[in-house]
Amino acid sequence: MRSFVLPALALSLAATPTFLLGAGSALAASEGKFSKATVDGITKSLSADGCKLGEINSGDGFYTVSNAECADGKYNVTVDTNFKITDKKKKD
Numbered sequence: 757m758r759s760f761v762l763p764a765l766a767l768s769l770a771a772t773p774t775f776l777l778g779a780g781s782a783l784a785a786s787e788g789k790f791s792k793a794t795v796d797g798i799t800k801s802l803s804a805d806g807c808k809l810g811e812i813n814s815g816d817g818f819y820t821v822s823n824a825e826c827a828d829g830k831y832n833v834t835v836d837t838n839f840k841i842t843d844k845k846k847k848d
Contacts, residue, residue, distance in 0.1 A: 789812070789814070790812055790814070794812075794819070795809075795812070797839035798812060798819060798821060798835050798839055800839065801835055801839040801840065801841055802821065802824055802833065802835075802841075805826070805833075805841055805844070806826055806827050807824045807825060807826040807827075807831065807833065808824065808825040808826075809821065809824065810822050810823035810824040810825065810830070810833075811823060817836065817837055818834055818835065818836050818837065818842065819834070819835045819836075819837075820832060820833070820834050820835075821833040821834075821835065823847070828846075829846055829847065830846070830847045831844050831845060831846050831847060832844075832845050832847060833845075
């Protein structure tokens with residue numbers, strides 16, 4: 757049985773999409789909603805503010821990032837289409 761389990765595990769990992777194995781932009785990329793350029797722009801903006809990417813949602817002329825992980829807690833962050841942070845609210 758052991759000889760079957762290890763190859764099966766290797767196969768399942770090989771078949772796992774890369775976005776499930778990565779960090780940061782993985783959550784946004786997993787939904788396939790946003791281009792790489794958009795995810796990279798938002799990630800760069802958040803990183804400059806000391807935060808890591810959470811879940812991205814789009815609005816009319818802006819993006820919201822839920823559960824962005826920052827040094828002092830989790831935040832909901834609003835980013836405009838030029839990837840400038842326009843609002844940052846700490847989650848309770």
